[in-house]
Amino acid sequence: MKIGRYEILAKIGQGAMGTVYRARDPLIERTVAIKTVSLAQLRQEGADAESRFLREAQSAGRLSHPSIVTIYDVGEADGLAYIAMEHLSGATLRDVMNKGPIPLDLALDTAMQMAEALAFAHEHGVIHRDIKPANVVITGQRGRVKLTDFGIAHLVNSDHTQTGQMLGSPRYMSPEQAMGREIDGRSDIFSLGAVLYEMLTGHYAFDGDSLPTIVYRVIHETPVPATSLRPQLPAGLASLLARMLDKNPGTRPDARALVNALHALLPTAQPVAAPVPSNRISRLLPMLAFGAPVGVLLLIGVGIIVIEHFLPPLPKEVPVLPPPGVSSSQDAASKPKTPDSPSPTAPTATEHPASKAFVELSDAYLAGLDKKQVELRIKRTELLLEYTKRHPDVVQIDRQLEQLRAERRRYLRQKQKN
Numbered sequence: 001m002k003i004g005r006y007e008i009l010a011k012i013g014q015g016a017m018g019t020v021y022r023a024r025d026p027l028i029e030r031t032v033a034i035k036t037v038s039l040a041q042l043r044q045e046g047a048d049a050e051s052r053f054l055r056e057a058q059s060a061g062r063l064s065h066p067s068i069v070t071i072y073d074v075g076e077a078d079g080l081a082y083i084a085m086e087h088l089s090g091a092t093l094r095d096v097m098n099k100g101p102i103p104l105d106l107a108l109d110t111a112m113q114m115a116e117a118l119a120f121a122h123e124h125g126v127i128h129r130d131i132k133p134a135n136v137v138i139t140g141q142r143g144r145v146k147l148t149d150f151g152i153a154h155l156v157n158s159d160h161t162q163t164g165q166m167l168g169s170p171r172y173m174s175p176e177q178a179m180g181r182e183i184d185g186r187s188d189i190f191s192l193g194a195v196l197y198e199m200l201t202g203h204y205a206f207d208g209d210s211l212p213t214i215v216y217r218v219i220h221e222t223p224v225p226a227t228s229l230r231p232q233l234p235a236g237l238a239s240l241l242a243r244m245l246d247k248n249p250g251t252r253p254d255a256r257a258l259v260n261a262l263h264a265l266l267p268t269a270q271p272v273a274a275p276v277p278s279n280r281i282s283r284l285l286p287m288l289a290f291g292a293p294v295g296v297l298l299l300i301g302v303g304i305i306v307i308e309h310f311l312p313p314l315p316k317e318v319p320v321l322p323p324p325g326v327s328s329s330q331d332a333a334s335k336p337k338t339p340d341s342p343s344p345t346a347p348t349a350t351e352h353p354a355s356k357a358f359v360e361l362s363d364a365y366l367a368g369l370d371k372k373q374v375e376l377r378i379k380r381t382e383l384l385l386e387y388t389k390r391h392p393d394v395v396q397i398d399r400q401l402e403q404l405r406a407e408r409r410r411y412l413r414q415k416q417k418n
Helices: 039-045 049-061 093-097 104-123 185-201 211-220 235-244 255-265 278-309 328-334 355-362 364-386 392-417
Strands: 006-014 019-025 030-038 071-077 080-086 090-092 136-139 144-147
Touching: 006 030, 030 039, 039 049, 039 080, 049 071, 049 080, 090 093, 093 136, 093 185, 104 136, 104 144, 104 185, 104 255, 185 235, 185 255, 235 255, 364 392
Parallel strands: none
Antiparallel strands: 006 019, 019 030, 030 080, 071 080, 090 136, 136 144
16 A cells, blocks of 8 residues: 555554554655545634645645654645655553652653643644643653644644634643634643643542533633642642743733743753763763873873973982092091081982982983883873774783883892992
8 A cells, every 4th residue: 555655664653643654765765654544524613624624734745853753745646635654653642641640750750841842843834733741752762852743733823813703722731722812832832731631649630420511521610630649749839830821811921931930940950952972971981991191101201201201300419529638537527617608417419319210310221220120111101192002013011111110120139239
C-alpha cells in the first residue's frame, strides 16, 4: 500500500479524525509517521475543513524545536489528506500517567519542556489548541518530550479561524475554548495546567459522567486544590498551578514566564537549557585525569628551565692562601679583627649553607647530568601532551631519568668519600 510516494509499513494508531501509519520515504530512505484523514470526512466537518487541515499542518511545519515533532511533508493523494512527520519511538504521556502520579521532579521537567515548546510556537504565531497527554510523546532515555498533533493548530489572527468553533479534548480545554470564544496562547497554558494537575495528583482537574458535565465544570468550577490530594507539594507550585487554571486568561502566565517559574521550582535548580549528559561528564574525567599530571609536569619543566638558564649562578669561592711559612690557623689568629670581620663562631665561606649547592653546580659532570635531566623532562612532557602516558617512548624516558638520578646519587656519594 502506498500513500503518495510513501510506502506503508504498518498501522500504528487510529484517531477520531483519521489513521496514523508507519511508512517509508523511498527518496531518502527515511522512516516517517503519516497521519491521514479522508477528504470526504473532512468535507463533512465543514466547508473549510479540508483547507484548514492542510493550512494548519503547514503552519506546524514551520516550527523547528527539539520538543516539537518535525513535519516533513503535507499533501493529498488517493482521496486522503496526509501529513508526513517525524516517526517517534517511545510512550505517550498518557501511557505514563495511567500508572499513577508522577514523581515531582519528573512532572516539573515534563511540564517545563512542554512550556518551552509552547513558548516557541506562540512566539511564531502558532497555537496548539489540543494539549493533552495523548499528544505528548516521551522519547529517549532522558525523557525528551515531543509535542505532537498540531493538526488543529492555527495561526494567530488567521482570517480562516471560525469564532465559536470548539476544538480540543473536553477535560483539557480552556473555558474560553469550551465556550467557543476566540483564544490565544493562554488557552494552551490552561490545558497544560490541567495536564500538570493530573501528573501531580493522579486525578483529572475536571471530570464528569458526560460531556456536558465536564464542559460545565471547566467553565464554572475550580478543581480541588492539588495540595489536598498530594500534601507534600510545594506551596509555590500549588500557587502557580492555580494561576494556570484560572478562568480569566489575563491571570495566567504566558508560556515564557511559565518556563521560568517551573525552572525555579525544580528541586535540582537545573539550568533552563538541557542538562549536561552523564556520558559527557564521563568523557571529561579521563581528560582531567590525564591533563592534571601533564600540567604539573609542564610547571616543573618550566621551573627547571628557569633555574638552569635564567637565574644567575652563585659566585665561586676564592680560596685565601696563607703566607709562606704561616699556617692557616696562625693566620687566622694573627689577623686583626675589624668591625666587619666575622666572629670566630660565625660560619666561614666554606661553611655557607649553600656551599654544597655551589660545589654541585660548579661540577661539570653534575651540570651535564642536570642538563640532560631537563632535556628529558621537556621531551617527556611533550610526548605526554601528544600521546599518552603508556606510549613506549615515555616509558623509555622514565627509565633513563631513573638511571640518571641513580647515577647522580652514586657520583655524589663517591665524591663525598673522596
